[in-house]
Amino acid sequence: MANALSISRSLRRSLAPDAIYRLLLQRSRAFVTAECHRPVVLHKRGPDILHDPWFNRGTAFSMTERDRLGLRGLLPPSVVSSQQQIDRFMGDLKRLEQNARDGPSDTYQLAKWRILNRLHDRNETMYYKVLIDNIEEYAPIVYTPTVGAVCQNYSGLFRRPRGMYFSAEDRGEMMSMVYNWPADQVDMIVVTDGSRILGLGDLGVQGIGIAIGKLDLYVAAAGINPQRVLPVMIDVGTNNEKLLKDPLYLGLQEHRLEGEEYVEIIDEFMEAVFSRWPNVIVQFEDFQSKWAFRLLQRYRKTYRMFNDDVQGTAGVAIAGLLGAVRAQGRPMIDFPKQKIVVAGAGSAGIGVVNAASRTMARMLGNNEVAFESARSQFWIVDAHGLITEERVEIDPDALPFARRKSELTHQGLNEGASLIEVVKKVKPDVILGLSAVGGLFSKEVLEALKDSSSSRPAIFAMSNPTKNAECTPEEAFSIIGEKVIFSSGSPFDDVDLGDGKIGHSNQGNNMYLFPGIGLGTLLSGARIVSDGMLQAAAERLASYMKEEEVLQGIIYPPTSRIRDITKEVAAAVVREAVAEDLAEGYRDMDARELARLSEEETVDYVKNNMWNPVYPTVVYKKD
Ligand SMILES: NC(=O)c1ccc[n+]([C@@H]2O[C@H](COP(=O)([O-])OP(=O)(O)OC[C@H]3O[C@@H](n4cnc5c(N)ncnc54)[C@H](O)[C@@H]3O)[C@@H](O)[C@H]2O)c1
Ligand SMILES: O=C(O)C[C@H](O)C(=O)O
Numbered sequence: 001m002a003n004a005l006s007i008s009r010s011l012r013r014s015l016a017p018d019a020i021y022r023l024l025l026q027r028s029r030a031f032v033t034a035e036c037h038r039p040v041v042l043h044k045r046g047p048d049i050l051h052d053p054w055f056n057r058g059t060a061f062s063m064t065e066r067d068r069l070g071l072r073g074l075l076p077p078s079v080v081s082s083q084q085q086i087d088r089f090m091g092d093l094k095r096l097e098q099n100a101r102d103g104p105s106d107t108y109q110l111a112k113w114r115i116l117n118r119l120h121d122r123n124e125t126m127y128y129k130v131l132i133d134n135i136e137e138y139a140p141i142v143y144t145p146t147v148g149a150v151c152q153n154y155s156g157l158f159r160r161p162r163g164m165y166f167s168a169e170d171r172g173e174m175m176s177m178v179y180n181w182p183a184d185q186v187d188m189i190v191v192t193d194g195s196r197i198l199g200l201g202d203l204g205v206q207g208i209g210i211a212i213g214k215l216d217l218y219v220a221a222a223g224i225n226p227q228r229v230l231p232v233m234i235d236v237g238t239n240n241e242k243l244l245k246d247p248l249y250l251g252l253q254e255h256r257l258e259g260e261e262y263v264e265i266i267d268e269f270m271e272a273v274f275s276r277w278p279n280v281i282v283q284f285e286d287f288q289s290k291w292a293f294r295l296l297q298r299y300r301k302t303y304r305m306f307n308d309d310v311q312g313t314a315g316v317a318i319a320g321l322l323g324a325v326r327a328q329g330r331p332m333i334d335f336p337k338q339k340i341v342v343a344g345a346g347s348a349g350i351g352v353v354n355a356a357s358r359t360m361a362r363m364l365g366n367n368e369v370a371f372e373s374a375r376s377q378f379w380i381v382d383a384h385g386l387i388t389e390e391r392v393e394i395d396p397d398a399l400p401f402a403r404r405k406s407e408l409t410h411q412g413l414n415e416g417a418s419l420i421e422v423v424k425k426v427k428p429d430v431i432l433g434l435s436a437v438g439g440l441f442s443k444e445v446l447e448a449l450k451d452s453s454s455s456r457p458a459i460f461a462m463s464n465p466t467k468n469a470e471c472t473p474e475e476a477f478s479i480i481g482e483k484v485i486f487s488s489g490s491p492f493d494d495v496d497l498g499d500g501k502i503g504h505s506n507q508g509n510n511m512y513l514f515p516g517i518g519l520g521t522l523l524s525g526a527r528i529v530s531d532g533m534l535q536a537a538a539e540r541l542a543s544y545m546k547e548e549e550v551l552q553g554i555i556y557p558p559t560s561r562i563r564d565i566t567k568e569v570a571a572a573v574v575r576e577a578v579a580e581d582l583a584e585g586y587r588d589m590d591a592r593e594l595a596r597l598s599e600e601e602t603v604d605y606v607k608n609n610m611w612n613p614v615y616p617t618v619v620y621k622k623d
């Protein structure tokens, strides 16, 4: 039978040999092209295609293909050519080779992340077993600080997609897009818009890494079933000029949407996920401050949601501040006497001051006088110096804590006074940094803190990742001495003080609370996440540390105990939800039965509902 490549005898006779050759070559090219263009019939859709190396083409799937194949939202929004994919891969490979020659640098950490990530892609159970069994070693890889470098390099590191992407281009589509996610049940979503990733600024779509890292801790620490977690990136553009010019950037290359347009997108996302999964809990993560507060106020009374940077951080800080009081050999009730200087007035700093002052006020009787007294224990310093009521265009969230004019003359301080002046004049018990400025607690600031009125001044250098810490433990112990209490957002090693003495380096990170807040909310079936539930979580973390540990300057547990502390925090959240009549129960445990559980039984209930990384029995069943 004749085919495209056969030439009739008569034609062969009439053509010179080189003309025959050219014709054959032409036809064979056309034949090959036709073969390539013949559609491939797929018997699968959505994630099954992305996980099939034969058919997956990742970010090179066009928008129409994404729609046709149920892939919309399962990939970052940018569509790239196959050449761009190769360029990205090669650029990444070369960077690794180049940096590996520098010895153990960040790249070494990234190499570990890649190996773990590949395991995550292949075998989730095994991945989480490795993570849980070695949490102290690998939390700094899947979480802060390495996750920061992962986000910075995400366009290069991107291999197999994880999570969902909703972009400004998806307006009006989200309600149907959520059905592209394969799981019928989702318990926990961590969502970011990438606008303030750790202290690294606006990383746009690359911020998805932070949502993935937080959910890794949800699985490892809280025992949330990994099949029921969903990392989400809402890509509304980026204001990061470098990314806007980067040809390999995977997100929308346009400036961020603002105002009502922005809010409408987040509203649509919330409606979509809660309509498919009415019982899901949504954790907002690393939104720039101006949206963090507004969105929290907008949704917290209607949806099961919380903002980790505002509320989780506040709880962790309160637990640490109470620990610092105990470390001075004083009862927790002395907390309202502490003078606290806070550097940073963003979502985290203001969140901490709000919640810590409420805790003080409660201890003082919870009336107006108590609130006023609590307020006056805080001095907030931002990029423009001390915040006072004389500040022009003051941020409304900071306004309640602006120092009064009358107090200023008395203290010898002015609007915009520098951090060092404030520390010198106030002689605080605590300095707490949430400024994202590495080294802000300079030698001079630490020298000034030596005059603190406290017998054991405390330093919370809470900014992430490591290079953004306001000071290191070496600096703190060497300048202030062995009495100082030190804690940081990213992990540091303890400091050898000589003579067998150790300067403890605590990790003050919201990872000690958010997994328990999420788990407790899930297992209580609470309709919302109330202030009381957050307070209960913070108090349980504060009381978790034993007297002898606290006296040694250990105010937070080691990461190796994170699963245990999370269980305890979750139980406290469940009990508070029940006490506030917010609990609606979970599965076969209804609200009334929950209310009957003793404290110990609640802890057991939580423990029994935590997922463990063991292979289940599997059987085959025909459709
Ligand atoms: N340890 C934790 O659990 C934890 C939790 C949340 C946030 N954080 C960290 O806190 C940091 C801030 O987060 P955010 O959301 O509040 O950010 P943000 O950008 O909203 O706020 C930063 C604040 O720091 C102030 N600032 C800048 N330069 C300063 C200076 N020289 N002196 C004093 N203040 C200065 C800014 O004016 C602003 O008020 C980040 O590094 C983040 O990683 C840590
Ligand atoms: O992510 C962390 O390590 C803590 C915190 O949520 C942050 O934004 O820095």
Ligand SMILES: [Mg+2]
Residues within 6 Å of the ligand: 198, 285, 286, 308, 309
């Ligand atoms: Mg955060």
